[in-house]
Amino acid sequence: MRNAASVVRHFSRLGLCSLLGLTLAGCDRPAESVASLEVASRSVQSGALSRNGAWAVVGSGYQGGSLWALDTDERRYDWNHKADSLTLITSASFSPEGNFALTTDERTLVLWNRQSGQAEQYWSSPSEILASDLGPEGEHALLGLADHRASVYNVRRGGIIRNLHHSDRVSAVALSADGARALTGSDAGTSTLWNLDTGDPIVSQQHDSPIQCVAMSPNGGKMLSAARYESPRLWNAEGDLIWELPLPEERVKRGTQVTVARFSDDGDWLLTGQPSGRVDLWDLQRRAVVYSWQLPKRKAFHPTAVAVMDLAFTDNPDVYRALSSDGFVHDLTY
Secondary structure, three states, X not given: OOOOOOOOEEEEOOEEOOOOOOOOOOOOEEOOOEEEEEOOOOOEEEXXXXXXXXXXXXXXXXXXXXXXXXXXXXXXXEOOOOOOOOOOOOEEEEOOOOOEEEEXXXXXXXXXXXXXXXXXXXXXXXXXEEXXXXXXXXXXXXXXXXXXXXXXXXXXXXXXEEEEEOOOOEEEXXXXXXXXXEEEEEOOOEEEEEEOOOOXXXXXXXXXXXXXXXXXXXXXXXXXXXXXXXXXXXEEOOOOEEEEOOOOHXXXXXXXXXXXXXXXXXXXXXXXXXXXXXXXXXXXXXXXXXXXXXXXXXXXXXXOOOOEEEEEEOOOOOOEEXXXXXXXXXXXXX
């Protein structure tokens, strides 16, 4: 239960659609009330939710980095890369079990112990870090770099274990829950599944525009790759196309894009988020969108849209969480 005295809270009626058997152009109807926790007083540049949605790393340009315990509405630790200064965190991720977190700025990466709040390791990157994902127990991290490679980095001891070479900047990365497979997306429009034991590519999908987002089911069996001006693709580890998410064609042509995605633990459900603040819940077995939410703005008449920064399923099967760019974590229900 939320502690009403501890935080600023908003309850909003969000427009959404129940679209089983319909397209995304269906009619809106009112949503149930949704609880929202303020985690930054201004904009959020980066952030991550833990796999179970219980924790959040928030990177704010005005307030630096922080760790939040979402079930108790508590700002637990301040996480910055240098003492007595605020870090502009550019990416963040949790290890699959949630015990460790990784934060990066353009050139450095820090491994944090979630329980103690202490920084365990601090390293420099050989190139600008565009994306990151942390492996089991914080042993390894996958970095998407501006110098046309993704690097598997030993976060405990330092040093690159393996480089995965690309023909352009690597702007999106994801690891399987066991850390054995990597999924990368590049500005050349290529999304590639890799075997990290050998460093060899397993299979890839070629898009016509830069990759905006990649996501992998925890068991490494399903992949999502999303590029601008294209419908997001769902495909398997053999490279077979399973489904293209049916975003409205006119919106895709205008550049509607999925920039955040999260699979459920069993890989049968998918959450996707857009820079417009739209969140969709997909039933992958039925190939249908089940529910859609529009995240509320901090100021209702502000012209700038609220972007979805990260998404999570929670231990409550009826509650999902979304981190927004205007500094809130929203509980979504239907």
